[in-house]
Amino acid sequence: MSPRPAGSRPTLSLVAETAGTSVPTVSKVLRGGTDVSAETRAKVMEAVREVGYTRRGGAKIEAPGDEGGLRNLLDLVVTHFEGSWANLVIAGVGREAAAAGLDVVLTLADPDSDWVSRLLRRRALGAIGVLVDPTSRQFNALSAAGVPMVLIDPMSTPPSGAASIGVANWNGGRIAAEHLLSLGHQRLGVVAGHARHLYSRARVDGFRAAAETASAGGATVSVAYGDWNRGRAAAATQTLLEKDPGITAVFACADSMAVGVYDTLRARGLRVPEDVSVIGFDDLPEADWVSPRLTTVRQPSTELGAEAVKLLRELTRGEDEGVRRPARMELATELVVRSSTGPAAKGAARRR
Structure with missing residues (x-):
């Protein structure tokens, strides 16, 4: 060479x-x-x-005979369409794209499919990935073809320079713990999502840090994994209570898993929040439907989708307009207090 x-x-x-x-x-x-x-x-x-x-300034490789330039399309790449959180993010993308005069193409990224080649064949403005974990080779292919991509809360650490947008997951875990500690809870359980996912680890780490700091090491935190699934979260809650029957509060790292926590507590004859307080993460519509209504950490799901579109448009302007390309943007999380958390029961008995 x-x-x-x-x-x-x-x-x-x-x-x-x-x-x-x-x-x-x-x-x-x-x-x-x-x-x-x-x-x-x-x-x-x-x-x-x-x-x-890589293509200079995000310029795309022209297809033979194509003189139309970039179409008013953006690709939204997802691993699944089901679930309230995904629907809220998709709605945010769609609304912001429509306001910008763009149409959205939904691309399903099956693990065994060559979804990157499908993106390259379309002359879209760029791509937004939701719950997608592209490999380095896939990132290289998109970058080489001049297709900018924004990841929404990536599951693993993206390559250097890759653009992503997410929420303050660590801080969300922290405020969940501080709320429970303020109610007198010292024996705490966490139903985490997946040990490999960055946002799950961040929520657990923030929760642990607050528990260790605020209680001067007096609080205990036990963790089990529910893999973002109601049934597995129910099993994880069972594991937590078998390990420590004295747990008085459980933090579920997603509202969907909090419903599984409810399932196990009711099966064991435990009341929410009188016996065990429960706090979730997301603030999905389900949080207001369950009984008792779920205290949770709100992440701005619809805003995530909208901001991802704005960031993608900034990336497409790139060098031509001197726009600085942010590698990571974070939106704030906040506590929403409802009925599922209350004071720790005094002298809580160990339960079987």
């Missing part, structure tokens, strides 16, 4: 030379073309990664 002059930008020619193919083939791969073998596609994307190729 010919050495690249110092300070010069990698070119399509350099990618083609590194991959052992032609410039038209590289261009075809970066447009998501289907008439390229999997082996060639892999070689091109590895060469893109190796030389660090």
